[in-house]
Amino acid sequence: MEQNFKAIIEQVGEDPEREGLLDTPKRAAKALRFLTQGYQQDLDSVINGALFNSDCDSMIVVNNIEMYSLCEHHMLPFTGLCHIGYIPNGKVIGLSKLARIVDMFARRLQIxxxxxxxxxxxIMAVTDAKGVGVVMSASHLCMRMRGVEKQNSEMKTSCMLGSFLKCKDTRAEFLTLIRD
Structure with a gap:
C-alpha cells in the first residue's frame, strides 16, 4: 500500500522524496488501514458476549453516536451522528456495543x-428485538469539497424494522426521543 501512495504522490506532481513527504506513504497506509478496520471485524467479536437477559420491554435509545466513514465512490470522508433505538425481546445489549456496531460498519467503504x-x-439479528430504529445524519466531503461544493448540505437516512416500521406510535416515540 505504501508503494501505491508513493505513486499517487508522484502522479499528482509532487516529489515523494521531499522532506515533508518522506514518511507520507507509510502514514497514509496506516491511516487507511485504521479507517477501514471494519473489514477485519465481525459481529460476534464486536458483541463479545455482551447480551444480557432482561425483562425490560421499554424502548432503549442511544443518541448522538459519532460516526466516521469513507464514501465508496470517492474515498472521501463522511461524518455525522447515528441514533439507535430498540425494544428488547428478553435481551439487552451492552451499551458500548451499539457504538462498536456503528464503528464496525462505518469503518468500511460505504454509502x-x-x-x-x-x-x-x-442490531435486530443480535438482539432479536421487537423493533429497531436507526437514524443517521452526515456531512459528505465528496459533496462539500468537490462536485457541487455545497457546504451546508447534510444527508439524513433512516431504517425502521419490526415494531418501529409497523407501529406509527412507536416510530413517533423514537423520532421524538432522538430530537431531545
Whole structure:
C-alpha cells in the first residue's frame, strides 16, 4: 500500500522524496488501514458476549453516536451522528456495543444508505428485538469539497424494522426521543 501512495504522490506532481513527504506513504497506509478496520471485524467479536437477559420491554435509545466513514465512490470522508433505538425481546445489549456496531460498519467503504440498514439489521439479528430504529445524519466531503461544493448540505437516512416500521406510535416515540 505504501508503494501505491508513493505513486499517487508522484502522479499528482509532487516529489515523494521531499522532506515533508518522506514518511507520507507509510502514514497514509496506516491511516487507511485504521479507517477501514471494519473489514477485519465481525459481529460476534464486536458483541463479545455482551447480551444480557432482561425483562425490560421499554424502548432503549442511544443518541448522538459519532460516526466516521469513507464514501465508496470517492474515498472521501463522511461524518455525522447515528441514533439507535430498540425494544428488547428478553435481551439487552451492552451499551458500548451499539457504538462498536456503528464503528464496525462505518469503518468500511460505504454509502450512508447501506450503512444505516446494516446497523439496523445487525442490531435486530443480535438482539432479536421487537423493533429497531436507526437514524443517521452526515456531512459528505465528496459533496462539500468537490462536485457541487455545497457546504451546508447534510444527508439524513433512516431504517425502521419490526415494531418501529409497523407501529406509527412507536416510530413517533423514537423520532421524538432522538430530537431531545
Amino acid at each position: 450512508q444508505e447501506n450503512l444505516t440498514q446494516e446497523i439496523a439489521n445487525a
